[in-house]
Amino acid sequence: MQVTMTVNGKEVTRDVEPRLLLVHFIRDELGLTGTHWGCDTSNCGACVLWMDGEPVKSCTVLTPMAAGREIRTVEDLEQDGVLDPIQQGFVSQHGLQCGFCTPGMMMTCRHLLDHNPDPSEHEIRVAISGQICRCTGYENIVRSVRWAAEHTTSEEVSA
Amino acid sequence: MQVPAPVEYERATSVDDAIAKLERYGPEARLIAGGHSLIPMMKLRLARPEVLIDINDLTDLAYIKREGDELRIGAMARHRDLLESHVAFEYYPIFRDAEEVIADPVVRNRGTIGGSICQADPSEDLSAAFAAVKADMVIQSSSGERIVPNPEFHRGPYTTAVGDGEMLTEVRVAIRPGCGSAYEKVERRVGDWAVTAVGACIQLDGDTITEVGIGLAAVSAQHFRSAGAEDILRGGPATEEQFAAAAAAAAEGCNPSSDQRGPADYKRHLARVLTLRALRRATARARGQEA
Known part of the structure; x- marks a missing residue:
């Protein structure tokens, strides 16, 4: 069809x-x-x-x-060669090792930040609770999302 | 790679259209809503419908509202809608308790209330919650609407009262004064089915329990319910002794089996402990002592 x-x-x-x-x-x-x-x-x-x-x-x-x-x-997520803050967050906070879970994690977390721009650690962990990462122990993913919450302008992101 | 068997696909534009299509294609046609129960079953070839009738465009069934003395939940409301519904929480916090531990946030974006209870998985949480609050199920066909009280809705594992050419459209729950409710679940990890879960709904007049519902998931309780525990509590005082007796009856009355989620005696133990906890919390809420 x-x-x-x-x-x-x-x-x-x-x-x-x-x-x-x-x-x-x-x-x-x-x-x-x-x-x-x-x-x-x-x-x-x-x-x-x-x-x-x-x-x-x-x-x-x-x-x-x-x-x-x-x-x-x-x-x-990347627009005109500029990474989204969530992508840059994963880069700067080492939010991935093998990278397999990363696209799904970033799509969920971008949505979280769009609806809750300043999420607590608990809120981030709940948001990604249906997604599995076998490398990071989630700690650095949480840090990556917090980084993205704190760096929202393209100047901050690319600095 | 898990792939469903070949299947035809059509979209329904209204409830009447969905029912007309069910009649046209016969018993090998299935409605598909969120698809988060049916698609996994199709991948495993445990379900092999010939035609899927997609009802995701029936957004007019996605409501959760109070109408008169009833809470009405449309079949196309998503799990997330019920989790976040203020009106549902106001009268029945049991639904928020349950939704917080049903699947995971991304799955809750898609899975529907109607789809979950029509799947009728023996471990399904809302079936136990609806048993506890004694919900009525509204089923529609081309000859009109019929209302099925909760105990008659579930006919057994994966089997409900919804017949050929019929569609569940709504769940109705009477709003009762002096009512408190709660849901307690033990799961191995986020997103898993319950090892055991118990919902309780209690209606108080002073310290007397005037009406009560106890629903259990994953322990093969008949109709997801412990009528024995309810009988012990109904008409008596809301005391720890009564709760303990009811919890023991709930544990004795269910029939759990040993599987990868735990041995039967452990599940029976959980049925007792979780009934006790759910009753305490439901009572505290009925007394306005806990949110």
Whole structure:
């Protein structure tokens, strides 16, 4: 069946099987491999992207369910060569080692900061509680999000 | 790689349209809302519908509101909506207790109330919470609407009173004066099903319990409920001795099985302890002593 959706501001149309999972559509049909394919069971959160402005686990969405919706992936965080504060936070606070969970973590945390610009450590830990990181022990991810909360202008971010 | 079997897909534009499509495609068609129960089942091929009817456009069913003396929850309300609902919390804090420990925040953005209770997983938390508050389920078909009281809704694991050509549209809970409610869950980690969970709803007139509901998840309690514990409490005083007797009855009346989440005797122990805790908290709330 033919599906049309908006991905990172651009309209895309593809002919897909209805059973195709959104994570595979994004990665394999559109080549946007920033969204990672992890546990396949909606536990790990590596595949988190935004659908109509809300973080969702794209391994548990069928592609036709996203038709007509607005999808935002990790590739859209960087704008005109400038990293989003959440990306710069992960860089400066060493919020990743292997990087597998990072795209999903950043999409969830960008959404958190958009709705709660000054989150407590507890609020950050709750927000990412459905996502698994096996490298950092979460400590540096929390620091990365706090860094992003404290550095919001592009001058601060790139300084 | 987990992939569902081939399936056809259509979108419903209204409740009537969804029901018409269910009638047209027959029993091998399934409604899909958030998909966070059904899609995992389809990946495991435990569910293999031939047609999916997507009801995500039925946003007019996404409400949580007070109407008259009832709290009404639309089937398309998401878990996050119930977690954040002020009106639900005002009358039934049990729902916030439960929603804080249902799945995880990202899953709660998608999963729906109607989808969860129609999945009828034996470990599902809201089924126990709705059993505790004695909710009524509104089921619609082309011949109209029928209301199913909570104990008759669940017919067994993964089986409900919703028949072919029917759709759950709403959950109704009577708003009762002097009522307090609470939910207690033990889980291995965020996002997991309960090892055991208990919800309690208690209505006080002075120190006398006039009405009470005890719901249990994950321990094979019939209809997610302990009628035995309720009978002990109803009409008696709200005392520790009564709570202890009811908690013992709740533990004895359930039928947990040993699995990777723990041995049966541990779950039975949890059923007792969590019933006690839920009753204490529900009572404190009924007395206005705790939020």
